[in-house]
Amino acid sequence: MLKLDNVTKVYKVGAFGGKVFAAVDGVSFDVQAGEVVSLIGESGSGKSTIGKMILGLASITGGSITVDGVPVKPGKDYYRHVQGVFQDPFSCYNPVFKADRVFQMIKDAYYPKLGDKEWDERVRSTIRDVRLDPDQVLGRYPHQLSGGQLQRLLIARALLLDLKLLVADEITSMLDASTRIDVLNLLAELKERGLGVLYVTHDLSLGNYLAERTVVLRRGTVVEMGATGKVFGDPLHPYTRQLLAAVPRLHAPWEDAAPTQTCHYHENAASGAMFEAEPGHLVACAQLDACPK
Numbered sequence: 001m002l003k004l005d006n007v008t009k010v011y012k013v014g015a016f017g018g019k020v021f022a023a024v025d026g027v028s029f030d031v032q033a034g035e036v037v038s039l040i041g042e043s044g045s046g047k048s049t050i051g052k053m054i055l056g057l058a059s060i061t062g063g064s065i066t067v068d069g070v071p072v073k074p075g076k077d078y079y080r081h082v083q084g085v086f087q088d089p090f091s092c093y094n095p096v097f098k099a100d101r102v103f104q105m106i107k108d109a110y111y112p113k114l115g116d117k118e119w120d121e122r123v124r125s126t127i128r129d130v131r132l133d134p135d136q137v138l139g140r141y142p143h144q145l146s147g148g149q150l151q152r153l154l155i156a157r158a159l160l161l162d163l164k165l166l167v168a169d170e171i172t173s174m175l176d177a178s179t180r181i182d183v184l185n186l187l188a189e190l191k192e193r194g195l196g197v198l199y200v201t202h203d204l205s206l207g208n209y210l211a212e213r214t215v216v217l218r219r220g221t222v223v224e225m226g227a228t229g230k231v232f233g234d235p236l237h238p239y240t241r242q243l244l245a246a247v248p249r250l251h252a253p254w255e256d257a258a259p260t261q262t263c264h265y266h267e268n269a270a271s272g273a274m275f276e277a278e279p280g281h282l283v284a285c286a287q288l289d290a291c292p293k
């Protein structure tokens with residue numbers, strides 16, 4: 001459904017934009033309907049840039065992004081099927097408007113002919129779907145709602161459309177532990193309904209909880225991807241191992257990551273290509289510079 005093919009994003013940086021910086025460099029992966037794929041990597045690895053390109057909020061420098069074969073095209077038709085929810089729910093609302101104004105905007109843009117009563121019923125039922133009580137949240141200003149309630153209202157807003165893909169960018173990082181699990185379970189329910197979810201996070205444990213497949217990003221390139229159980233259970237790239245070693249554990253001291261080893265696939269990998277270690281589990285060469293061209 002969502003397909004990224006050799007996607008690149010280059011920013012102009014430096015004085016007068018005289019230099020270029022590749023924030024995303026030749027990234028390819030896909031998300032199928034009814035699947036959660038988590039995109040993980042350290043801060044600055046390019047995760048949000050990828051999310052923004054999928055949502056049409058940043059231009060694509062090279063390669064292609066398609067949803068059901070249709071290239072990203074910001075506009076009503078595209079956003080009917082592809083929506084994003086972000087880290088800070090408070091910044092998504094205008095503080096002087098009541099929170100339900102976001103629903104009215106959906107009606108005005110997408111369902112102008114629908115009767116008010118029918119729309120109201122649809123909104124209330126969707127709010128119940130995200131496990132909120134409509135009477136408790138409708139008619140309130142954003143500052144009168146919690147972060148978790150606002151985040152769920154944003155998901156409800158997305159669900160009122162004919163949604164195929166949700167880009168969820170660090171959506172739980174501002175929530176407390178129990179609200180976080182509620183929102184994660186909600187995302188898991190969305191996939192049961194056949195939605196594809198790209199779950200952008202730097203928190204490996206949350207990605208592990210939710211995603212069928214994991215894509216590990218480092219400095220704008222994919223270093224490893226595959227079934228989450230394989231990537232986390234048998235990490236092949238030194239960077240993935242480093243990330244896993246850095247996850248805090250209760251009652252256990254932090255471990256040092258295994259030292260960077262000689263790349264297993266040095267002989268096999270053409271520079272930049274990924275090696276298929278086992279079906280669906282791909283890893284980049286860890287010594288790209290030395291790889292045969």
Ligand SMILES: Nc1ncnc2c1ncn2[C@@H]1O[C@H](COP(=O)(O)OP(=O)(O)OP(=O)(O)O)[C@@H](O)[C@H]1O
Binds near residue numbers: 042043045
């Ligand atoms: N408009 C811009 N101009 C220049 N560089 C940018 C711009 N936006 C992002 N970058 C750079 O691109 C790189 C990737 O940024 P991005 O926000 O995608 O990272 P991220 O993995 O989402 O990080 P985080 O987890 O901290 O949000 C960073 O080095 C960032 O400084």
